[in-house]
Amino acid sequence: xxxxxxxxxxxxxxxxxxxxxxxxxxxxxxxxxxxxxxxxxxxxxxxxxxxxxxxxxxxxxxxxxxxxxxxxxxxxxxxxxxxxxxxxxxxxxxxxxxxxxxxxxxxxxxxxxxxxxxxxxxxxxxxxxxxxxxxxxxxxxxxxxxxxxxxxxxxxxxxxxxxxxxxxxxxxxxxxxxxxxxxxxxxxxxxxxxxxxxxxxxxxxxxxxxxxxxxxxxxxxxxxxxxxxxxxxxxxxxxxxxxxxxxxxxxxxxxxxxxxxxxxxxxxxxxxxxxxxxxxxxxxxxxxxxxxxxxxxxxxxxxxxxxxxxxxxxxxxxxxxxxxxxxxxxxxxx
Amino acid sequence: xxxxxxxxxxxxxxxxxxxxxxxxxxxxxxxxxxxxxxxxxxxxxxxxxxxxxxxxxxxxxxxxxxxxxxxxxxxxxxxxxxxxxxxxxxxxxxxxxxxxxxxxxxxxxxxxxxxxxxxxxxxxxxxxxxxxxxxxxxxxxxxxxxxxxxxxxxxxxxxxxxxxxxxxxxxxxxxxxxxxxxxxxxxxxxxxxxxxxxxxxxxxxxxxxxxxxxxxxxxxxxxxxxxxxxxxxxxxxxxxxxxxxxxxxxxxxxxxxxxxxxxxxxxxxxxxxxxxxxxxxxxxxxxxxxxxxxxxxxxxxxxxxxxxxxxxxxxxxxxxxxxxxxxxxxxxxxxxxxxxxxxxxxxxxxxxxxxxxxxxxxxxxxxxxxxxxxxxxxxxxxxxxxxxxxxxxxxxxxxxxxxxxxxxxxxxxxxxxxxxxxxxxxxxxxxxxxxxxxxxxxxxxxxxxxxxxxxxxxxxxxxxxxxxxxxxxxxxxxxxxxxxxxxxxxxxxxxxxxxxxxxxxxxxxxxxxxxxxxxxxxxxxx
Numbered sequence: 063x064x065x066x067x068x069x070x071x072x073x074x075x076x077x078x079x080x081x082x083x084x085x086x087x088x089x090x091x092x093x094x095x096x097x098x099x100x101x102x103x104x105x106x107x108x109x110x111x112x113x114x115x116x117x118x119x120x121x122x123x124x125x126x127x128x129x130x131x132x133x134x135x136x137x138x139x140x141x142x143x144x145x146x147x148x149x150x151x152x153x154x155x156x157x158x159x160x161x162x163x164x165x166x167x168x169x170x171x172x173x174x175x176x177x178x179x180x181x182x183x184x185x186x187x188x189x190x191x192x193x194x195x196x197x198x199x200x201x202x203x204x205x206x207x208x209x210x211x212x213x214x215x216x217x218x219x220x221x222x223x224x225x226x227x228x229x230x231x232x233x234x235x236x237x238x239x240x241x242x243x244x245x246x247x248x249x250x251x252x253x254x255x256x257x258x259x260x261x262x263x264x265x266x267x268x269x270x271x272x273x274x275x276x277x278x279x280x281x282x283x284x285x286x287x288x289x290x291x292x293x294x295x296x297x298x299x300x301x302x303x304x305x306x307x308x309x310x311x312x313x314x315x316x317x318x319x320x321x322x323x324x325x326x327x328x329x330x331x332x333x334x335x336x337x338x339x340x341x342x343x344x345x346x347x348x349x350x351x352x353x354x355x356x357x358x359x360x361x362x363x364x365x366x367x368x369x370x371x372x373x374x375x376x377x378x379x380x381x382x383x384x385x386x387x388x389x390x391x392x393x394x395x396x
Numbered sequence: 397x398x399x400x401x402x403x404x405x406x407x408x409x410x411x412x413x414x415x416x417x418x419x420x421x422x423x424x425x426x427x428x429x430x431x432x433x434x435x436x437x438x439x440x441x442x443x444x445x446x447x448x449x450x451x452x453x454x455x456x457x458x459x460x461x462x463x464x465x466x467x468x469x470x471x472x473x474x475x476x477x478x479x480x481x482x483x484x485x486x487x488x489x490x491x492x493x494x495x496x497x498x499x500x501x502x503x504x505x506x507x508x509x510x511x512x513x514x515x516x517x518x519x520x521x522x523x524x525x526x527x528x529x530x531x532x533x534x535x536x537x538x539x540x541x542x543x544x545x546x547x548x549x550x551x552x553x554x555x556x557x558x559x560x561x562x563x564x565x566x567x568x569x570x571x572x573x574x575x576x577x578x579x580x581x582x583x584x585x586x587x588x589x590x591x592x593x594x595x596x597x598x599x600x601x602x603x604x605x606x607x608x609x610x611x612x613x614x615x616x617x618x619x620x621x622x623x624x625x626x627x628x629x630x631x632x633x634x635x636x637x638x639x640x641x642x643x644x645x646x647x648x649x650x651x652x653x654x655x656x657x658x659x660x661x662x663x664x665x666x667x668x669x670x671x672x673x674x675x676x677x678x679x680x681x682x683x684x685x686x687x688x689x690x691x692x693x694x695x696x697x698x699x700x701x702x703x704x705x706x707x708x709x710x711x712x713x714x715x716x717x718x719x720x721x722x723x724x725x726x727x728x729x730x731x732x733x734x735x736x737x738x739x740x741x742x743x744x745x746x747x748x749x750x751x752x753x754x755x756x757x758x759x760x761x762x763x764x765x766x767x768x769x770x771x772x773x774x775x776x777x778x779x780x781x782x783x784x785x786x787x788x789x790x791x792x793x794x795x796x797x798x799x800x801x802x803x804x805x806x807x808x809x810x811x812x813x814x815x816x817x818x819x820x821x822x823x824x825x826x827x828x829x830x831x832x833x834x835x836x837x838x839x840x841x842x843x844x845x846x847x848x849x850x851x852x853x854x855x856x857x858x859x860x861x862x863x864x865x866x867x868x869x870x871x872x873x874x875x876x877x878x879x880x881x882x883x884x885x886x887x888x889x890x891x892x893x894x895x896x897x898x899x900x901x902x903x904x905x906x907x908x909x910x911x912x913x914x915x916x917x918x919x920x921x922x
Contacts (some may be wrong), residue, residue: 264776267767272757273765279751282713284819285734315611332909343756 088389089352096359103152104366112362114245118237118356121251122147123325127332127350128251128258129302131183132295134333135262137342138192138199140296144325145210145304146184150177150307151317152214152223159226160229167232177304185300189205189293199344202228207326215319221319230315235314247309251351254305261298268316271295276340324376328357339390357382398853410563412609414473415440415571416461420765421470425455431456434470434629436622443594445635448624448647449838454607455497457624458574461605462489462494466745491571492831495578497836499557503550508532508544511564517831533561536610539590553700562590566597573597574605579613580836583864584899589615609838611640612867622809627647648840655843655872657850660891664872666725668858669741669827672709673719679705680716681882687827688857691850694873695862696898702882703862706744707829711736711743723827737766742825744816746832746862752816755805759797762804762815767822773817789818794844800892810841817848834868846872862897866895878902 107113126143133140155197158173160365165172175230188206206359217223225233239246262268274281277307311317335356336349348396359381361375414437422432431453438444438461441848446454459465460472463481471478475491475724481487484494501510508528517524517531521576532545534635541559542583543552549560558581575594578588594617594778598604614621614635621638623630623646628648638646638677644655667686674683680702695703709716712731720730728739736743753762764771771781793814804812813833821830833849834842849872853859863869869876876893878886878901888894888900 124623259775266772267779269761269765269768269777273754273761276754276756277750279747280765281752283745283751285732285733285737286765287732 070355078079086346086349088338089346089349089356092335092336093352093359095311096356100359100363100366102360103363103369107363107366110113112366116358117355118245118360120249120347121245122310123328123332123357124218124351124354125188125254125302125306125330126252126325127354128254128347129299129348130269131331131336131347132223132260132262132298133343134330134338134340135275135342136271136292136295137225138292138295139203139301139340140188141200141203142184142188142207142210143299143327143329144305144322145185145214146181146208146300146323147310148214148317148319149184149210150181150304151311151321152217153177153180154311155223155225155309156217162226162228167229167259168317169226170233174343176309177251177307178301181300181302181304181307182297183300184303185297186293188300189296192296193289193293210298211319214317214321218317218319221321224315224316225311226328230312232316233312235312237309250305250309254302255347255350255351258298258302260380262345263267267291267294272342272344276344328354328379331379334383334390335386337390340387399751413473414438416739417473418461419471419473421457421467421472423460423465424468427645429468429627431467431624431627432461432648434471435529436629436632438605440571440603441598441601442619443598443606445606445608445615445621446624447608447611447614447617447621447643448903449840452624452647452838454577454624454633458494458576458605458607458628461487461572462492462574464494469675470617474782481703488570491569492574493568493570493572493829494574495562495576497563497576497578497580499554499561501549501557501561502550506546507536507552508559510549511535511567512562513564515567515796516729527730531567532563536560536566539563539566539593540586555583555586555699558582559586559590561619562593563860563889566593570602570606572901574607575857576607577609577611577836578606579608581594581699581864582751584866585698585903609836610865614643615640623647644839647838655846659872659890660691660850660853661874665689668724668726669860670722671706671718672721674709674716674721675718676702676705676708676709676714676716676882678715679882680709683712683740683879683882683884685877685884687860689826689858689859690853691874692853692872693858693860694869694876694893696864696866696869696876697862697877697879697885697902699861699864701879702901703879704831705882707743707831707860711741734765737823742820742823742828743830744820745828745834746835748812748816749805753812756803758803759800759807759815763789763819763822766819771822776885789822791816793848794820808838808841810837810845813821814848817845821852825857827858827860829862831862832864833861834865856860866898869898870895 064082097108126147130140130143154177157176158169161169161172190203191197193377195202218309236246241249262271270281270286271289273284275287278288315395327351333350335353337343337346337350338350357379363368364375364378365372416438418434418436418690423751424528425431434457446457449456460467461486463486511526511532517527529545536545536559539559539562541556541563543556543560549557552560558578562578578590582590591613594604594606606617619863620632621635621643622632623643625647642907643820665688668689669687672684675681681770683706686916697703703712705714706716710721710730711733712735721730723739725742730736730739736830749755753767760779763786764782765838771785772778783800788892789795790797796812797811797813804815807815818901830849834843837845849861851861859872869892873893874890876898877884878898886897888897
């Protein structure tokens, strides 16, 4: 009782330097270093147009990575996000094209609501199979990855599903538009991250999500419904995929069987670079965003520089995820 | 036969040369000194007990001796030279082995594979299963371990795993064998066999260093006793000169007025908790019992007798069927721990590190993890609320923390247990079930936990204590149900609760079998 009174002093005596959590800051430091290196390699890298372009491109992975932070934090994994994005984009376009004759431009908000429901439903399927079927999420989402990918290939007959001509113009701003100079997808992405971090850090669900990922048994013995929490995490992931699809559709104006190919790898890489442990536990939403931007920056730098062929982008990204894991392990030990 | 050897053993030979001598050994982590100025001699052919409260530095000292860590100060003199061990493998090569307190086995491998992991016997470069199997059978039989050589470790009970781990350490001849709390998960008869094995080691000239919280074991076993307190060495004593009370006093540094609170006596109040015909497939067969407010109900028996499984079954943590479960006379349907809380049942797991606390999470989130739904009425989490709860819990349960920002894993076992108790009590259960309330906890904290239990029972709650420590059952419980092979074999009340009665009820069948076998063996020898 008396011991504890003196402890608050001890805490306040810690220097500011010690209080900084270097593991949490890691991805942002890496991002800063990358910006400096990028500028040194090619000053054009920091031109407003280039930065805007790159960051905007990173938003798809970023938005999905926010959802993936929930899933991974809860101790699961979702490999189906790339296929799901393609499938969501495909059915959204088909739905809007079907509505256009009667609803006109109103087909766009209807399509948005529709695709959010589709995303939530796809996530729900993943989550229920994982929790009710008690199957490894890796296997379940490996399966649904194939299923969603086959659906979009089937719906597009192996070709592409273009958006109706009359919708193309009104839909454009969702990717190409800006508000006060900031591209719309970036604003959407930031909004998703803000809502996401509120849910993960400031709500009971977020607490429970991290608890389930840190130790399933402790969660269960604490009276937490592990299945409910994980299913909800997958639903959040599905909604994030749908939001990414909404931003993606106006970019190319079509969905094809190759839409969102290998996104799952980039998403998982972004989350891991961001500092979230793959085995679950505390999630780092803003770190995941930084991770997504880092990946896109590196790809961009490789195009701008002549050191390495841009065909090796995937190789460099692959090396990065391994290095990120090594750093996590190293810092955990100390 | 072994007993004969023990009885004829000569008094510790003072002429025996020191096998190892530590001079001024200490260990510092950063600015914190956890062990200082230890001067210890280890002689061949002695059992040397190291006792002290948790955090006294016993494990640190043993880890220095076994090469897991290197001392910050002082010298280690071993076999006539000053040595520095480069890791546990180096120390093991030189004849020093540590049997860890935690069970470190590959769960998916067989017993034989685990015993010989990293030192497989080969013939012409091919694994020689038969030789290994025979050695394993011999080694396991010597320890009285019932595990079969080709059983997967995952299928073994905790006690069997511990025995396999000990067998692994004893597979090769060593000069110094260190046991860190080897009996924490064993039951009385298993402990007896292990103690015999340890005496046999000593009689072969091995130096045994023995860490235990169980002072009765230390008294029965040790030749010399070294006491540590708060990282300081208090002294080394000849075992004959110390009683258990002396040991406790030296460890704590003060007279232990009384470890256990006064018993309350069995209660005849209306039962608050009734379980009828509960079956947990594979563990518990048709068990019925009631718990009444105002008394501590104990569950005794061997590990694996199904005590923990009863309550895991009741709380829906494993498949189970019951004719009826009633709380305050009303039937309840419990499918999860959450339902249990709802019904007023709080359960403290025996595995506080694996199932009780998030070790890498801070204290406040751990404390309120079960209580989130009622603690936070608003949509968002207000950390002030949980910090207030933590302050209350720290005061109420005397949790000693040097900072509130610590992670739960950084607390000592006793403080973790208090935090877990606080976490469960936050749900204000009317029935508190505590599984192994003081496992791996030092005496000071033990006595505090007992008084917390006494307090909550006197407040009119019903408390059920599952314990493998006979002393604890006898000292704490007003009524004890003893289990064997998934059935309740005895109900003991008030004065009937004695160590002998519990042991008898827990072993009655197996003892009969054992004595029959012994008779047969003796006849064979004649």
